[in-house]
Every structure is written in C-alpha cells, then in structure tokens.
Amino acid sequence: MATRQWHSVCLGGRLQSEQTIVDLPSGLVAFYMGSSGPRASAVAVASGPCLYVYKNLRPFYKFSLPGVAPHAAEMDAWA
Numbered sequence: 045m046a047t048r049q050w051h052s053v054c055l056g057g058r059l060q061s062e063q064t065i066v067d068l069p070s071g072l073v074a075f076y077m078g079s080s081g082p083r084a085s086a087v088a089v090a091s092g093p094c095l096y097v098y099k100n101l102r103p104f105y106k107f108s109l110p111g112v113a114p115h116a117a118e119m120d121a122w123a
Contacts, residue, residue: 067092
C-alpha cells in the first residue's frame with residue numbers, strides 16, 4: 045500500500061501550501077541563507093537520494109546525490 049508523503053507550509057497557523065515528496069523524508073534542518081544583506085530563512089529536507097531546499101515558503105533548489113555502492117564491511121555489518 046503506497047502512502048503519500050508531503051510537507052506542509054504553514055504561516056501564522058494557516059496552511060499555505062503542500063508539496064509532494066517522492067521518498068520518505070529522512071532529515072530536516074532550518075537555517076538562514078546569505079551572509080550579506082537581509083537573511084532569508086530556509087528549510088532543507090533530505091528524502092531518498094535528494095536534498096530539497098525551500099526558501100521563502102517556495103521550492104528553491106534540488107540537489108541529487110550520485111548513487112554509491114556500499115562498502116563490503118558495511119554489507120557484512122547489516123547482514
């Protein structure tokens with residue numbers, strides 16, 4: 045049974061938007077972008093092999109990581 049994964053953007057307690065995420069999210073971090081001028085708040089969501097960055101309540105950047113084969117010692121540890 046497939047379930048829908050998404051993240052919701054709320055402002056002032058009210059729903060602003062919902063964005064679909066392909067895989068289950070595995071990490072989330074909030075941070076400020078920029079060192080000069082006004083800093084914009086941003087959120088990064090790790091999901092599958094991708095890192096999604098949302099800035100000013102909108103999708104801003106998607107970074108896809110290349111696939112890497114696991115090391116033999118790691119395979120033995122999880123077996």
